Amino acid sequence: MQFPIKYQIFISSTFEDMQTERSAVIMKILAMGHFPAGMEFFGSVDDSSINTIKKMIRESDIYIIIVKGRYGSISDAHKISYTELEYDYAVKIRKPILVFVLDDNKAPLLKTERDNDERLSIFKKKLANRQYSTWTNSHELASQINSSLQRWIHEQDKKLKGGFISLSENFEILAEVLRRRRSSSQRHSFEFLEDNEDILVLQNGYPHFSIDEISITDSDKRLLIGIPEQFREELQSGDPNGFNFKSRENLSFDSSNGFQDLEEITKIKGLRDKIKKHSIDVAIGLQELKKKNMARFNGEMFGVKSVSHSRDQYSERPRISIHLYHTDYFTYRVFASIYKELKNEGHAISKVKVIEDLMNAEVDYSPFLSSFGIAAFILTNNNNDVILSLRSGLTTHLKEDNAWHYTMNEAFSQTDIEDNLPSLHACFNRGLKEELGLSNKTIQSHAPKFTTLLFHRNRFEMGINAYISMPNLKLDELDAFRKHKSKDGSFESEKIKSLPLEKDAVLNFLKKDKYGLTDGAKIGLKNLLIRKMAGDF
Numbered sequence: 001m002q003f004p005i006k007y008q009i010f011i012s013s014t015f016e017d018m019q020t021e022r023s024a025v026i027m028k029i030l031a032m033g034h035f036p037a038g039m040e041f042f043g044s045v046d047d048s049s050i051n052t053i054k055k056m057i058r059e060s061d062i063y064i065i066i067v068k069g070r071y072g073s074i075s076d077a078h079k080i081s082y083t084e085l086e087y088d089y090a091v092k093i094r095k096p097i098l099v100f101v102l103d104d105n106k107a108p109l110l111k112t113e114r115d116n117d118e119r120l121s122i123f124k125k126k127l128a129n130r131q132y133s134t135w136t137n138s139h140e141l142a143s144q145i146n147s148s149l150q151r152w153i154h155e156q157d158k159k160l161k162g163g164f165i166s167l168s169e170n171f172e173i174l175a176e177v178l179r180r181r182r183s184s185s186q187r188h189s190f191e192f193l194e195d196n197e198d199i200l201v202l203q204n205g206y207p208h209f210s211i212d213e214i215s216i217t218d219s220d221k222r223l224l225i226g227i228p229e230q231f232r233e234e235l236q237s238g239d240p241n242g243f244n245f246k247s248r249e250n251l252s253f254d255s256s257n258g259f260q261d262l263e264e265i266t267k268i269k270g271l272r273d274k275i276k277k278h279s280i281d282v283a284i285g286l287q288e289l290k291k292k293n294m295a296r297f298n299g300e301m302f303g304v305k306s307v308s309h310s311r312d313q314y315s316e317r318p319r320i321s322i323h324l325y326h327t328d329y330f331t332y333r334v335f336a337s338i339y340k341e342l343k344n345e346g347h348a349i350s351k352v353k354v355i356e357d358l359m360n361a362e363v364d365y366s367p368f369l370s371s372f373g374i375a376a377f378i379l380t381n382n383n384n385d386v387i388l389s390l391r392s393g394l395t396t397h398l399k400e401d402n403a404w405h406y407t408m409n410e411a412f413s414q415t416d417i418e419d420n421l422p423s424l425h426a427c428f429n430r431g432l433k434e435e436l437g438l439s440n441k442t443i444q445s446h447a448p449k450f451t452t453l454l455f456h457r458n459r460f461e462m463g464i465n466a467y468i469s470m471p472n473l474k475l476d477e478l479d480a481f482r483k484h485k486s487k488d489g490s491f492e493s494e495k496i497k498s499l500p501l502e503k504d505a506v507l508n509f510l511k512k513d514k515y516g517l518t519d520g521a522k523i524g525l526k527n528l529l530i531r532k533m534a535g536d537f
Contacts, residue, residue, distance in 0.1 A: 007153065010060035010095075011038035012086045014072040017113060020354050021066060021138045023201075028142040032149065050075070053082075054089055062152060063090040064145060067101045069109040071116035071123060084123050098148050099132035100141060107136040139353070198458040199523050202355055203309040203318050207536035208449035214320045214464075216422045219305040221325040223262075223367055224251040225275060225334050227298075231283040235290070245286065245298045248328060253367075265364040268342070268349070278337040282330065300414040302422060303327045303370035304462050306359055309453070320453055324372065324422055326414060332370040339368050339460045352457060368460045373411040374428055375520060376448065376466040377528055378436075379501070380473045383537050386501045386528065387478065389435075390494045390515060404517045406465075406524060407496070408435050424450060428466060437481035446470050449537075452527060456520060465524050469537065501532055 009029055011022060022038070029036045037056050057063060065087050072081035080088075090097055101124060102109075114120075133148065135141040205213065227235055227247035235245040250257040253265075263271045302324040310319050343350040349365055352358055358365050378387040387407040410431030418426050428448045432438045452465040475498045482496060499509055506529055510517060517525065531537065 006034050007061040008035045008037050008059060009149070010057050010063045010086075010090075011036055011066070012063065012083055012090075013038075013066040014068065014070045014081075014083055015039055017070050018066065018068055021068070021141055024138040024142040025064070025066070025145055028146050029149070032146065034149070050077075050085070053086060057086065057090055057095060058093060060095070062096040062098065062149070063087075064098045064100070065090075065127070066141065067099075067120075067124065067127065069102065069104065069114040069120070071120040081119070081123070084126075087127070096152065097130065098145070098152070099127050099130060100144060101127060101132055101134055103134035103136055106134075198456065199519060200353065200455045200457060202307070202453040202455055202462075203320050204452050205318060205450065207531060207534075208451045209318070209320070213317060214322070214424065214450060216322045216324065216424060218302075218422055219323040219325050221253050221305055222251050222255075223253055223303065223325055223327045223331060223370065224248045225279055225331040226250045227330060228276075228279050228283050231280075231287065235283065235286055245330070247298070247330070253325070262367050266349075266367060267363050268347070271338075274338045274341070275334060278334050278341075282333045282337055285333075286330075298329045299411075300326065300328050301332060301370070302372055302412040302414060302416075303332070303366065304372050305366050305369075307355060307453075307462065309355065322372070324412070325366070327370045335368045335370045336459065343458075349460070350457065352455075355455075358455075365460075369462055371411050371461050373409060373461070373463040374424065374431060374450075374466055375406040375409045375454075375463055375524060376428065376431070376468060377524065378407040378473070378478070379467055379469045379537070380471065380475070380478075380498065382471045383469055383532065384501060385498045386525065387475070387496055387498055388517075388521070389496050391518070404497075404513065404515050405521045408432060410435065424448075424464070428468075432468075435482075436478060438478075439481075442470070442473075451531070452524075454520070454523070458519070465527070467528060501529060503529065503533070 011025055011029075013022060015022070026036045026038075037060050063086075065083070067083075072083045074081050075085055078085050087097075133144050135144055226249050227245070232247050236247055250259070252259050252261050254261040259272045259275055262275075263269070268274075303326075304322060305325040306323045308321045310321070339349065348363075349368065352365070358369070379385065380387060388404045389407050389409075391403055391405045408431045410427055412422065412427050413430070416423055416427040416430060425448065429440075429443050432443050433440070446468050448466045448468045450464055450466045453462070454465060455462050475496070479496055499505060506525060510522065
């Protein structure tokens with residue numbers, strides 16, 4: 001059997017200002033089936049790590065350098081930046097080199113995105129001595145690197161030494177990346193993601209976030225859309241099937257009731273008119289649900305007012321800071337309906353790619369982030385099996401009804417409070433009780449692990465992935481717990497199943513199961529498998 005050559009590709013650049021670009025390039029290289037190498041795999045760069053860097057460059061088959069707006073940290077020993085030092089070493093040992101420089105005429109940078117312009121200009125002149133490509137954004141950069149690498153690979157002798165043998169599927173490659181990172185005390189997070197442009201990884205914990213690495217606070221802002229007057233009496237009247245829809249009065253972030261401030265911060269013309277129109281559309285839809293005896297209640301929820309990510313200055317562990325606002329289910333449904341219309345129109349809101357696109361000095365799309373939740377898997381059989389739930393069409397309005405999903409998926413409620421603050425653990429525990437019927441005793445004897453902050457662009461929703469290990473829990477026991485009436489009066493899932501958490505079983509399931517898996521759960525399941533293969537649990 002002939003195995004294709006897999007090349008190790010060293011990626012050189014500054015780091016803090018180029019995490020988005022590096023992530024895009026790493027994922028492109030992995031999608032090509034090759035092995036990325038760089039500072040993600042040896043931690044912070046300083047003079048003590050120079051020999052490690054040089055060794056990794058020597059072991060790589062090709063060297064890529066990406067330049068943006070910063071010259072970067074300067075080596076005390078060599079008096080040039082570490083990026084330039086890496087480049088000079090690659091030249092010295094005659095390593096194949098590809099150069100990519102930001103076109104700052106087409107993509108001008110803010111002053112805060114630049115440093116040491118004079119040194120950077122001199123370095124660029126050095127780079128200009130060889131052929132180079134320019135880029136304007138991370139997607140264009142990844143595409144150009146893909147094309148350049150394909151040309152370089154095509155030119156290589158098939159007997160060229162130094163490539164990695166294919167390990168069949170990127171699961172093994174990614175797991176090996178994690179193992180190498182752990183063995184070298186690497187502290188940076190790593191984004192595992194396939195070609196799904198509508199689900200964006202905003203931050204990963206490694207192997208998961210510790211309790212102090214996720215900060216969730218209440219901004220004390222409120223955003224509420226009242227049920228239109230003509231629908232209130234009918235929707236607010238409860239019934240034996242659990243339909244109970246309390247209306248609240250209009251209230252915007254600035255404490256007014258006209259939503260003018262939302263037009264100003266989102267830059268969406270006519271947003272107030274859209275709110276009125278879609279409020280009626282959602283109310284009509286709720287009327288139909290009530291006629292069909294489908295339970296709903298206008299629960300008080302949390303939305304995301306702002307989110308940011310950073311790294312601890314000492315450990316360089318990832319950190320997430322999330323500020324929430326008060327809202328409710330009706331408001332969430334209205335903004336979800338408006339977003340669907342804007343997406344169909346190709347509005348800029350449907351094109352966001354990074355956290356900074358969601359809210360910045362120019363635009364703030366936080367009104368549309370009116371839901372925040374947890375999606376979690378339960379691991380059983382000593383972490384060798386994962387439990388999946390089949391979504392019930394009775395409890396969701398999404399197009400992915402009747403598809404396999406996470407074991408538990410729960411929206412953040414205003415009841416999820418501990419020590420007067422919104423609590424991920426309170427939300428997680430409530431979800432296990434309400435969706436799966438687990439007892440407090442069972443839940444409290446196991447601790448959840450929060451792993452990945454995700455943004456679902458197709459629904460404009462943000463959430464965090466998690467898993468919980470219950471090694472002795474049996475499927476039939478869990479099924480018995482689950483078969484109860486949830487708080488809103490309906491089963492949260494139609495059925496559950498156990499799936500072996502190993503590559504062949506997961507791939508076979510993804511290809512052949514008649515129900516299929518939701519897009520979010522596909523990403524979550526593959527990430528979970530990679531973590532297991534890397535030895536995280």
